[in-house]
Amino acid sequence: MKPGARDAIRAVSTDFTEFDVDDGRYGPDGPLDWPGYATQRESAARLTDTAESVVCGRARVGAAEVVLVSFDFRYLGGSVGTGTGARIVHAFDRARVSGLPLVSLIATGGTRMQEGMLSLRQLQLVARAAARLRESGLPHVAVLQDPTTGGVWASLGAGADVILALPGAQVAFAGRRVRPPRYADDPAFTAEHQYAAGHVDELVAPDQLPTRLADWLVHLGQPAPGSIDIPRPLGDQTPRARDAWHAVQQARSPHRPRAAAYLDDYFDSRVLIRGDRTGGVDEGMLCGMGRRRGHSIAYAAQTGTATTPAGFRTAARLIRLADRLGLPVLTLVDTPGAAADPEAERGGTGPAIATLFATIAEARVPVTTLVVGEGGSGGALALCSQDRLWITPDAYFSVIAPELAAQILKLDPSEVPELAGRLRLRPEDLLELGVVHGIATG
Known part of the structure; x- marks a missing residue:
């Protein structure tokens, strides 16, 4: 019975x-x-x-x-x-x-x-x-x-x-x-x-x-009041990258701390939501709510993989829910970019990214972003706050990966390191350009 x-x-x-x-x-x-x-x-x-x-x-x-x-x-x-x-x-x-x-x-x-x-x-x-x-x-x-x-x-x-x-x-x-x-x-x-x-x-x-x-x-309750503080950088911050290509290599290092380490360090506890509610799951996008100093904060974090349409849609779902509940949002950026395979295109990469851009733009709660690794083009920017964007010293952010830029410009692979410098993708370059609001410190 x-x-x-x-x-x-x-x-x-x-x-x-x-x-x-x-x-x-x-x-x-x-x-x-x-x-x-x-x-x-x-x-x-x-x-x-x-x-x-x-x-x-x-x-x-x-x-x-x-x-x-x-x-x-x-x-x-x-x-x-x-x-x-x-x-x-x-x-x-x-x-x-x-x-x-x-x-x-x-x-x-x-x-x-x-x-x-x-x-x-x-x-x-x-x-x-x-x-x-x-x-x-x-x-x-x-x-x-x-x-x-x-x-x-x-x-x-x-x-x-x-x-x-x-x-x-x-x-x-x-x-x-x-x-x-x-x-x-x-x-x-x-x-x-x-x-x-x-x-x-x-x-x-x-x-x-x-x-x-x-x-x-x-x-799901007791939202943190107002804007939130950014996570502290976890990787080895000294010395900083000697040039742009070194910055790219640092961000791609398999030994660099990933999103899960940042979330565990930042939150006292956390729960995960799963999936985009349309049949898709991206294990490389961690979304949920965490508790910090007695208050709740929503989070969406890339983990270093190429983000699929399901990942973008899950992040949008999380931010919409946080907006309804009044929870501030932390996003962690770390992706080489949006997935570029046929399955991703069939799954609607463009519309999924557009939805995430719009969801963050429409959010009434503060969204705070820390770039903790690779900031690969629009697939990374879609998860970023428009007015609270920070970066760790061992990360980079670029309009395109240097290797792909070389392919488009029909340059020899040996010219990739120099091209990386012209892209101005290092944290200090991004701060000087006004792209980021600061470089995270320990």
Whole structure:
């Protein structure tokens, strides 16, 4: 027997107070007078001790006060009817008015056929309530239990700001009984696949869920006030590059500290969001929220690889979320440039970069950038702040890689070092040109 809604609530929270909502707008057999529907509901109510497939209320998860929406799969497969929709909308509205995050614990097969299109329409009403919560700058964290399928996954679940999932759970739009039998056990319909494809941020074992959920809620709140300080440089800063070509070689050194080292040094703790929500993941773009001196800061960091369209889109997703939540953003630049292979072009490199440029330009929160390695052309500039740009002494930033400039100008490879000097790509050159606002010091 699957755990019930109240079991899930008790597992992750304390001090739960249930909301009292009048959701009985229709007769016993519902708006369609579906034969036997009243009997089905009475049986489900006896089993679950609730009059609907969700239980909603106010609770505490770790240190955070939240509004909880918890599904009970034992109640008609956790399906959404008009009463369910009324409860969920009420919960979102209470969260918005109270200024609280909303956590949804989802276990559902979708919408309820016994209530026809009125049931399906609840997805629109829930989506509108969720949009109002986002407009208020409050986060929604979804936890996907087994199963999470149908229209509820395609609205409430997939529309959350942060999505956690239990390993082994069915997570898919097509539920088990509606997909072709030959695909019944296909791994595409699992939480693991959704995580691999970037539709889920983290897989969390049930016994770890209370801790991880509390951790996420802390990282999504308490934004750092105003502009933030830049990370300290971690590499060997003496002596500085003797010339431009040496600067390029320093930045490309396999021994130079990478983004993960900078993030670990800068933050007391951090969490990762994963994927661009369109099926793409770039492991070379680290995005998430970190805690520093008791406050939260969002970050997007390149790790030295060529950035793919999914990487640019994930960074844009992170910055949009940070902007809604009021979190300042730190970006770390380290890339030879945007990926230049056919797959990247098919994935939309140009539009993805354009979206990131626009997202940073439109951000209302301060964005601060530190170039920690290679600053390769537009693929690097897309992640940069327009007014808070710094560079470490062992990094460089260039309109184009010196070797590629030589190819375009039809120069001999032996002329690459001299060409690097003409590009004025060293930190001191960039400071003199007014491209960067300063060179980071220890």
